[in-house]
Amino acid sequence: MAFSQTTNSVRFHSHHGSNIVLGENNTVAYRKASFANGLVFSERSLKPGEVFFVKITQTELGWNGHLRLGLTQLDPNTFFDLPLISFDLLPLGQTWVFSIFKAGNEDSEVRLPSEVGSLIGLHYKPYNDLFAHLHLIVDGVDRGVVESDIPYNSKPLFVVADIYGTTKEIQIRQMHEVTSLQTACKAAIMQNIAQKAVGSLPLPKFLKDFLLYR
Numbered sequence: 001m002a003f004s005q006t007t008n009s010v011r012f013h014s015h016h017g018s019n020i021v022l023g024e025n026n027t028v029a030y031r032k033a034s035f036a037n038g039l040v041f042s043e044r045s046l047k048p049g050e051v052f053f054v055k056i057t058q059t060e061l062g063w064n065g066h067l068r069l070g071l072t073q074l075d076p077n078t079f080f081d082l083p084l085i086s087f088d089l090l091p092l093g094q095t096w097v098f099s100i101f102k103a104g105n106e107d108s109e110v111r112l113p114s115e116v117g118s119l120i121g122l123h124y125k126p127y128n129d130l131f132a133h134l135h136l137i138v139d140g141v142d143r144g145v146v147e148s149d150i151p152y153n154s155k156p157l158f159v160v161a162d163i164y165g166t167t168k169e170i171q172i173r174q175m176h177e178v179t180s181l182q183t184a185c186k187a188a189i190m191q192n193i194a195q196k197a198v199g200s201l202p203l204p205k206f207l208k209d210f211l212l213y214r
Helices: 086-092 181-191 195-200 205-213
Strands: 020-023 028-031 039-041 052-059 068-072 095-099 119-126 131-138 141-151 158-162 167-173 177-180
Touching: 020 039, 068 086, 068 119, 068 141, 086 095, 086 158, 095 141, 095 158
Parallel strands: 141 177
Antiparallel strands: 020 028, 028 167, 039 158, 052 119, 052 167, 068 095, 068 158, 119 131, 131 141
16 A cells, blocks of 8 residues: 655646636636647646546547646746647656557557546656656556656656547546555455465465465
């Protein structure tokens, strides 16, 4: 089980794409037209280990592509000129963005739920004094590293989301506890097998010990 730091609530920054309308104290972002100009940023930078979640609250048929999410060292407080889409942020500065593809798409880089109700988040975890791994979280479960070598100490890291394509509206959701994929798998196994039967499973001893004692 991993825990985020207890922090002040996060909201969306007032600097956003021209098609974005913010609501509910800047915790909801809605794309009012087209498929692009839907960039939004966190109001403040994200701290190491702090989890940022958004829930997809509305979708729109007729477009290709889905929500894009990541981190950037571009500071929205400077009110720099925004491009149409998040991938065009890359030439402007250090930015790491991944696409949320509909499950089952063979061309997907990251296959995730993209329907209304999907809960998607991220956090970055330092592995030395200079760099961190960017982790992806789906419905409260850490799915592992999606980007590496994030220079977290050189400049503040802001969350960037691109409300793109079929994704029409997202809402920030605060969560302070994230289940690791390992822990989630253990829970699923132990719900379907008696503890005394673990010893007969065709598993290495260290996995049996993990199921029984950790």
